[in-house]
Amino acid sequence: MTQVHIIGAGIHPFGRHDDKTGLDQGVHAVREALADAGLAWSDVEFAFGGSSAAGSADAALPRLGLTGVQFINISNGCATGGSSLLSGYWAIKSGEFDLGVVIGFDKHPRGAFNADPVASGLPRWYGETGMMLTTQFFAMKIRRYMELHAISATTLGRVAVKAYENGTVTPHAWRRAPVDLETVMTSQMLSDPLTKFMFCSPAEGGVALVLASETKMRELGLSGPRVRGAAVRTRPRGSFEVFSPSLDVKRGVSPTELASKAAYDMAGVGPGDIDVAQIQDTESGAEIMHMAENGFCADGEQEQWLSEGATRLSGKLPINTDGGCLACGEPVGASGLRQVYENVQQLRGRAAGRQVDGARLAYSQVYGAPGISAVAILEA
Known part of the structure; x- marks a missing residue:
């Protein structure tokens, strides 16, 4: 074959x-x-x-x-x-x-992305309530997730700190200066609980x-x-999130969960086999949620992972080694391929300053509105 x-x-x-x-x-x-x-x-x-x-x-x-x-x-x-x-x-x-x-x-x-809901296949009310303005959409999504799985705002901040730290050693990154946790946490609040430094920028x-x-x-x-495995999946019925923490609504399987399973099955590997991963981080909350949706941890375990530095360059699973969207920004057409580019550099041993030792299997996942996820697994 x-x-x-x-x-x-x-x-x-x-x-x-x-x-x-x-x-x-x-x-x-x-x-x-x-x-x-x-x-x-x-x-x-x-x-x-x-x-x-x-x-x-x-x-x-x-x-x-x-x-x-x-x-x-x-x-x-x-x-x-x-x-x-x-x-x-x-x-x-x-x-x-x-x-x-x-x-x-x-x-x-x-400025923030603000798409047309009808063009995205969504009802007009979705835009009228502000859901197509990405800062509001992402904030409501992570707020519910935090309430359900005991994720703290500090954990959101740690994702951003790691991203900017990785950006300092990445030639193609936009944000090349470190940002400490206090600065991240006390920067301008854009959409609660996400501060300015927790968002990526259109780029x-x-x-x-x-x-x-x-x-x-x-x-x-x-x-x-x-390319050992690759898959794209769209959202099934029941997958689109209900955002209010006060509503007791069971959420269906996400397109990321479907795409990741398909790619793992194609590659004949599991989450525990991955050496380095690039996952969608349009803001800090997205990286946290996608850690679980891609099978790397259970919902709620991100709190411990981030506090222990498990996703840093020296951790058990380095995530977004080039700084991800937070440090690089997001040009929509290029963003998913940037993840794969970074994995190619990692597997070739060319990621100077951010090289993951002994990386053999590299994973990438990107999520696109209104519910499309793409996953690729590369092998050295």
């Missing part, structure tokens, strides 16, 4: 780049990824990619070369990058292609990966991590 490998990886640093368009940053990432693999754009047989706010991803073609390559645009919210990776994986796994590129880039204006950046079949990789004399 055909195996799929990542043989090249490129990134444009995340943050704010007033002199560059989102497309500029995406093209930069593709050129970096091709150079990493020692290939030319003319070698590429297909491409998948997406951008939320910076135009269609296939706009990169005139800049890269008009070769007639198959290019399909992907749009799955924050899960766009993960969905692009899965599409490329399938294209090679099926035997149809041997070599391709997945790309994601974006350039968002300043800019680009990421590209070169995928190849094992046969093609060996023919080229290259090597790279194998």
